[in-house]
Amino acid sequence: MTYVVTEACIKCKYMDCVEVCPVDCFYEGENMLVINPSECIDCGVCEPECPAEAILPDTENGLEKWLELNNTYSAQWPNITTKGEQPADADEFKGVENKFEQFFSAEPGKGD
Numbered sequence: 001m002t003y004v005v006t007e008a009c010i011k012c013k014y015m016d017c018v019e020v021c022p023v024d025c026f027y028e029g030e031n032m033l034v035i036n037p038s039e040c041i042d043c044g045v046c047e048p049e050c051p052a053e054a055i056l057p058d059t060e061n062g063l064e065k066w067l068e069l070n071n072t073y074s075a076q077w078p079n080i081t082t083k084g085e086q087p088a089d090a091d092e093f094k095g096v097e098n099k100f101e102q103f104f105s106a107e108p109g110k111g112d
Helices: 016-020 064-074 099-103
Strands: 003-005 026-028 033-035 055-057
Touching: 003 033, 003 064, 033 064
Parallel strands: none
Antiparallel strands: 003 055, 026 033
């Protein structure tokens, strides 16, 4: 099992999860984070820290797309180990549906 970041992170990118990860397995895209499934130790400390409830265990149904996306982009985006500044409009996007189709960006973030 591993944890994956899902659509709820897009344009929210709160980054509270980054601070608690003991193995620094988060990677930063322009408007979301992903977890490297090979580095994740399944400790679960990140899941309750996410205000957007975007982090889920990959054992939940329907997360195959997100596991693949996390795996793909964690190999392309820079590693992030400290909490950065969340987008100014993050709260406006919390709970919005269909964010992947409307807002996902494959561009990398700044990293640490």
